[in-house]
Amino acid sequence: MSRPRSRATLLMGVVLIAALLTGCGGSQSSGGDGLEKKTVTVAALPLVDTAGLHIAVQRKFFEAEGLRVQIKPVAQSIQALPALKTGQVDVIAGGNYVTFLQAQAQGTLNLRILAPGAAAAPRFMGVLTLPNSPIKQAKDLEGRTVAVNIRNNIQSLSLNAILRADHVDPAKVRYLAIPFPQMGAALQKGQVDAVHAAEPFATDMTRKLGAKMIVDGGSGPAVAGLPVSGYLSTQRFTDKYPKTAAAFQRAIQKAQQLATSDRKQVDQVLPAYAHLDAATASALNLPAFPPSIDQVRLQHLADLMLQDGLLKQRIDVRSLVFAAQPQ
Incomplete structure (x- = not known):
């Protein structure tokens, strides 16, 4: 999914933004001590789904974890899949679960889910x-x-x-x-x-x-809260850089919590990266921004994929969720 540059062309108009954040200490975080990798490259879609990433940048949540984040905009998450596989990109923000669960099932990607992005909500x-x-x-x-x-x-x-x-x-x-x-x-x-x-x-x-x-398409018992997108990486990345992955995860979780509790946080970041005017941004029907991965609903999504023939065998999503070790 993508967004138009103006109201008519926002999806395909991708603006080159790079946010390089320098690390500093923060309470209840590693402050960068012991991180195996301090710069994380994120391929991000200009979607409402990725508001958490931009809130984390604006509120310096990454800095508090000792991380620098380099954002590389892409029009579709699948465009960044080759770069994720080769390690040129560490994380894809706003990657839709269906595509990446299929890649996992086909053996083209060893997926790890770091954090949720967006979930279905009324009229989204x-x-x-x-x-x-x-x-x-x-x-x-x-x-x-x-x-x-x-x-x-x-x-x-x-x-x-x-x-x-x-x-x-x-x-x-x-x-x-x-x-x-x-x-x-x-x-x-x-x-x-x-x-x-x-x-x-x-x-x-x-x-x-x-x-x-x-x-x-976002309400009713069949789809209420259905996970749509997330912050996705690979097992290679999380195995090699577990502390870095955990720091990234904590920063996104803090931002997701803000996004779900205070709509103004989302409205403030949307115009810059999604190419929306402020009035339009404040009028949108937003998705849900879960602060943590709902494995029950994510499994429901995978089971729906199996029912529709998008998967040949059932996937146990629990094996794909990155679980940080206690600090």
């Missing part, structure tokens, strides 16, 4: 139609074409779960891959009947096209 994602569309509810999607950013990923996966809960056969819905910034135009041209959009695109289409959300 949803199916939108034009105001004059005959599609008014989930049942009406049968036989229709729905745009998703990437096929066989979190959008189709979560919508399929919602459809099944509403007694709709997901096999009767056609998915077409259309980048988020182009969804509004595709809807207007009649190329698709509906779009499954995430923020800030849903709000943008609502304002510009009068689009209506007919399925809330």
